[in-house]
């Protein structure tokens with residue numbers, strides 16, 4: 001059992017893909033790690049109620065900009081990866097190389113360990129197949145996307161991964177946390193890290209709250225992995241006031257159209273798609289569960305379509321937004337969509353319309369804006385160096401905050417690579 005006298009080599013604050021990976025890798029190298037996680041640790045059930053508790057609480061999980069764009073993040077062991085769509089895009093190797101960061105070896109390692117591959121045909125739903133066939137007929141190079149999925153455990157006609165896969169088919173960062181715990185890490189849930197304790201310009205521990213009670217934990221290494229919004233808030237509280245400015249959040253819209261000859265709606269989203277890198281966005285199929293479909297439909301004032309979920313083809317357009325905006329000290333988002341961001345989404349919308357029409361869809365409309373990848377709030381070469389260390393010795397950041405430029409693609413695989421690299425760096429440093 002954890003006591004304040006227990007000796008840890010490192011404290012990891014947050015357990016999404018960044019934190020879970022670094023924690024797992026450190027424990028594999030015999031380090032004693034304390035993981036402090038704000039969210040809970042109940043077994044994943046794949047229900048809407050549990051998903052709402054982990055990812056639907058206003059001002060905690062659903063953050064609104066002044067333009068009412070909703071940004072979603074998960075708070076539970078495993079972070080947003082419990083709710084993510086499990087699509088594995090390769091990292092921006094060239095962008096990272098400009099900052100002296102090479103994670104090619106770590107990504108090879110991750111690809112050997114994790115179930116990353118396009119889905120077998122029988123696991124791709126009829127809606128994604130219809131969209132892919134239509135796009136290809138129009139000449140687009142629309143393809144199956146690599147997924148973090150143990151396909152032998154995955155089920156066709158299933159949508160539950162949207163709420164957290166209860167079958168263990170979708171890889172998520174909780175699996176790495178569980179491994180870290182097996183290797184001796186201590187995980188404390190329901191606690192919120194507030195600031196890092198700095199003595200003589202060196203991190204020595206953290207202040208956190210445990211159900212309202214202020215506590216401290218000590219270790220010679222502190223790694224913030226509280227996500228693109230959580231980590232900059234802690235950094236600011238620690239005195240690093242430059243965190244939380246000029247960030248990205250990959251805004252997206254969903255374009256929907258009705259078809260008469262499919263009865264679907266139960267499938268894994270983002271199974272297929274196309275990266276329009278020249279135009280600055282990615283397009284994928286995105287069939288979401290009925291409840292979320294109804295939210296998207298109501299937001300767009302298409303009330304007559306509320307109950308057409310099983311007949312609606314949906315394409316997501318996710319844009320590479322420019323770096324802009326600021327976070328408030330409490331993590332509130334101030335970031336308007338720029339003209340250029342909206343132009344990219346509109347271009348994607350027009351292409352999605354064309355694809356949906358060609359697929360036989362009618363009454364096509366688009367959702368309001370959403371976002372799900374906040375990052376760049378503690379950028380490499382700005383708030384952290386190329387080893388992910390801040391201006392304070394032994395205080396590191398390892399999550400989506402450190403991505404140095406706008407990128408526009410889902411970052412989980414990149415964060416796994418950065419977590420592996422950081423663990424190696426920390427262990428080498430101790431040896432020298």
Ligand SMILES: Cc1cc2nc3c(=O)[nH]c(=O)nc-3n(C[C@H](O)[C@H](O)[C@H](O)COP(=O)(O)OP(=O)(O)OC[C@H]3O[C@@H](n4cnc5c(N)ncnc54)[C@H](O)[C@@H]3O)c2cc1C
Nearest residue numbers: 014016018038079080085086087193227230399400410412
């Ligand atoms: C619906 C959805 C679909 C997505 N689909 C994909 C996809 O297909 N592919 C992909 O690559 N990415 C996808 N993403 C994005 C991906 O999930 C995130 O980019 C990724 O999880 C970010 O990892 P992270 O380590 O930066 O932080 P997070 O996953 O956000 O984890 C941060 C953790 O820190 C905890 N925390 C926050 N503040 C504190 C604090 N003060 N103290 C202690 N703990 C704290 C949180 O509870 C959380 O567990 C999706 C996201 C969403 C929401």
